[in-house]
Amino acid sequence: MIIVEAHRALKHAGTQATLYVVRGRYWFTDGRNTFIPPLSPHFGGLWEAAVKSFKHHLVRAVGYAVLTYEQLETCVVEIEAILNSRPISPLSSDPNYLRPLTPGHFLIGGPLTNFPQENLLELKPARLSLWQHAQQMRQHFWRRWHKEYINGLNARSKWNSTAPNIKVGTLAILKDNSMTDTSPMLWNMCRVIETHSGRDGIVRVVTVKTANGMYKRCVTKLCPLPTDVSDPDSATP
Template sequence: MVTTAIHLELVTDLTTETFLAALRRFISLRGKCNKIHSDNGTNFIGAKRSLNEMQELLSSQRHKDIVTSTLAADGIQWVLIPPRAPHWGGKWESAVRCVKLHLPRVTGNSTLTFEQMRTLLAQISAVINSRPLCYTSDTENNYLSPAHFLIGRPLTTVPDPDLSHIPVGRLGYWQSIQAMLQGFWKKWHQEYLTTLQQRPKWTTSTPNPSIDDVVLVKESNTPPSSWHIARVMKTYPGKDNLVRAVKLKTPTGEMTRPITKIAVLPSSETVFQGGPGCS
């Protein structure tokens, strides 16, 4: 709940038994939790058949009784948010929105097999969990991500060539999945960096970047799960004393960028209340 790490699980149908099987897979991978928060069935309102089935499943008293008794046997408390209050689940809904917004855009009208879809969701989870939360000097990469709290180190992906220029009809069985992953990365990570660069109206002042600040550099054509981390070496203020550009030091050299192309990372030594998430 603090780091907003995301785990995507693909299921074949919307039944209580399949739900419990997915939960067992989650616990086997991530470990047993003490408490689970979830939506209430009445929060799912829509015309689509899948949403109606989900609503019927979660609002079923039999489903609630079976899940509650199964979790209670393992010492897990299941907490349902109140009916008609979807904003109570905003913490996890904002993270799931990262996927729901861009996944249909990259898959389009393609029909994926179960194995293809499961592979794509697993890679998308890794991409989202690789995002930097804050700067720290205690790790090799000088930043903490949700992956550090899951596996103790940053998540990486297998290098693949850029497939964006190849027509979809010429892509192989697995190449099409990697092309979808690259498309998701390009759309999502640019949007994520934009949320870190929000400029409030001039009635509220924003602190200038200062020397030794650690920043994320907004670059195009970067591979999935690749984040450009740099340190501010020099600032270039204007006549109004507002910094317009900065000189950066990266692991490969030095560069100068306008402040519109950087986002300052918070330090882990400051009060950390969740850091940047998926909004």
């Protein structure tokens, strides 16, 4: 939310301007390194939550496989890239711009990319080379982690109150397992270009624009990214 607030305050001035403000305000610049106390991971709730997510899915993706040092290093580095590719907030209000702000922008100044790989999920590890085995573990991690992350963004509580309708121009992640299950770091981003409300005025269906075309989807298939933390109408429906 710190990144979103800084990006909004600068009126979408751009990635570099947002990074400069956040670094200057929240990073230590007096030459001292400040660490959390020993055995106190709760002091770093945000980054320790990311470490927990990494460990949880890494253990289940690797299982009881015996890896070489090079395999383990490759797998860990590529999983780090997956975690740092997650969308945080829109970079621009331009309806034709579908790229979000990610943690990768703070590391290298731009989005993290990846070469396309063949689907190795259904193959037995004994048939794979060391490189292919590392890619298979990465694909297993992606399939587990990205579903959990998207479901966490789109969590729905009891309908005790009316949620605000999704708005035209909202940037969101489109849930489509057939496209992203075997493509690590491929986030299916979309922009809402039209809403379709029912007789009660509630929007349940929208028309979205993706990199591959325009589609009509139910709002439960969308995970809107936050745009303005001070605007109650920007809450996730």
